[in-house]
Amino acid sequence: MIAYIIRRIMYAIPILIGVNLLTFVLFFLVNTPNDMARFHLGMKRVTPQAIAEWKAEHGYDEPLFYNSAASGVGTLTHTIFFQRSVKLFVFDFGQSDDGRDIGYDISQRMWPSLSIQLPTFVVGLVVYISMALMMVFFRGTYLDTGGVVLAVVMMSISMLFYVIGGQYLFSKVLRLVPISGYDTGLSAIKFVILPITVGVISGVGSGVRLYRTFFLEESGKDYVRTARAKGLSEIRVLFSHVLKNAMIPILTGVVVVIPSLFIGSLILESFFGIPGLGSYTIDAIRSQDFGIVHAMVFLGSVLYIVGLILTDISYTLVDPRVRLR
């Protein structure tokens, strides 16, 4: 298994290079560093000298891919691509356009993101799975049909409405929690409880529907009929047979997102004023900061690949038939 994991990590390297190249091309194919400098300095009446200074200051004063002025390895290392991308592999994110260390900012803003995402994830998973199990338990009755209808209706509502509605109801009308903001330590609870609730509720529709189909597919199989024929109670059948065997499809979708929880949610964080990585990215978008967006893209890809590897490992934990070689 160790050999398998090492091989998967090796596979990740060309993919990450591809990611970097893609982000890089996306930014510099249509815009030269000069355009970027002009954009940041204001569009009109920019002296070439000011542009050169801005580029030097932010590390855009070198050629994009190949530096013919340097010699030896320097032809490749003294380029924007090398300086901006290859350093990401050792998690050296460089500086943002306003001169802050991106790596430090990320390490600070990770925790508020996690304090929203982790509870949303765990509570959501428990709620969706138990609701889906309940619907399968009552399958064919009005409770099941009503649940399916409700799920379709709920997944047809944009997440934005859940956020706006939740803020309006719980903060403005009932005045239970503050509308937005964040605090350190335990006093953060009153700030995070609404985003978590909204996050869980907005996923109920699609989550419950998905897990219901997984359980229904399993509960039609022969081993379930055998379990029932043995005289096991329906609850026993659902929990110790159906749920266990539905773990493979569930894990496929679930484990991948665990590492990405660090990235945070763009919508929740910006609506609720949480100083996490999601709002960090949005701020970077609004101020057109390439460095931060690039770093976040890279980080996101790394975490996604880690998630894929974790998914494979988790298969071996729930299904002894799976062997990683």
Added chain:
Amino acid sequence: MVMPFKPVILWTDALIYLLLAVSIAYGIYAARHEHLRAPWRQVRRNPLAMAALIVLAAYILTGLADSIHFRMRLNGPQTGVQGPIYSPQVLSALDLLCAPLRTHVEQTYSAPFALYAFTPQMVRLPDGSHVLEYPRLRYGGAGLKVPGDRARDITVRCLRAGAESLLLWAAIVGAVVAWCVRQPPESLRSALTRLARGETDTPWRAMLASLGAVILFIAAVANLGGAYHILGTDQVGQDVLFEAIKSIRTGLLIGTLTTLVMLPFALAMGVMAGYFGGWVDDLVQYIYTTLSSIPSVLLIVAGVLSLDLYMANHAAAYDNIAQRQDVRLLSLCVILGVTSWTGLCRLLRGETMKLRNMDYIQAAVALGVRSRRIMTRHIIPNVMHIVLIYVVLNFSGLVLAEAVLSYVGVGVDPSMNSWGNMINGARLEMARDPVVWWSLAAAFLFMFTLVLAANLFADAVRDAFDPRMRK
């Protein structure tokens, strides 16, 4: 003979006509092939799906009417210019249909069915003093002699709308009943009973019910829209109902064009990877793993961000507002397409690998048929059901994504009519006291109806076409 207007074809218009042509061609093709007709027949028997289809059709017709663009000819003295002069403003057929809604622009906010503005204004009295009062709206209830008549006037108009729609609806019901009686021949009485009980093969009852709702809505807008602001007005006094209707095109375009622009790539790469295997497969797999490993929101953000920069630096080329909105919308579709084709490509690759080992493909190979011909004649027609399922299932997600992206600031042009922009504007309105709720409600209503209808229809299509679902 001088035309009173000059047609304008925007990029997205051209693509939507193309999409329409493709859909019609598919319809004709599917009607002639039994293996495609059978699943569609199953969809046709599903009452929910057909009711949803009626609603979708209303949306699509609105979107199509909004995709016929032209510039009106300006009347007036022409000084020194040869030939007719056309207005620089690009209008659509929908703009003409909804002319009262479009032109009834107030000063600023007003509540639904209001006669007076929502915010007080300083008014100068004849004696020179100033007083703060709620000014009378220019168009909202303009036909009323006494403001107290409003309730009566609205009731009368509602009744008229109800009567008109009932007449039209009854005519359609009559036509349907006449059709049912004729084939296969049966008595009028039994046809009516079967229809009322919902026992007909095609679920006419559900379709007529949803058609009735659509007709009633249109009649209500036609009767009330000209005299009142049914859903109020927004900050610049624009009718909110009109904005919501104009946003339909944006939502539909995002939902459909995104898939259309990515479809050729996904098909070609997925089928080629599955068919050839080897290094082609490795390369395609590498490309889609790389693309899908980037969180899609971030990739979209990076793409739009660089587009913004480009457009800011080449502002001169995008001076026409309709053109700028159009380019922005199209690039958003392309960027969304780039992030969402990987899933389809993966599915197509898997399916092709399965087909590759089927006997009929082996036979074609043995007979010496060229690879390209095998792929186009034998494989692609047999993976189209996957494409279809993917397209319809993706549609509602894309409509929802537009709203989120516009909110984040990487969506459509901020000046464009879209539900995302309406919701974005509504954020500040919700913080006002008293609350300005109608923009949000309008966006919610229109978006929810479209997405719900699309979800219901997509479920039926998936159930009919997915071989795993077939029992």
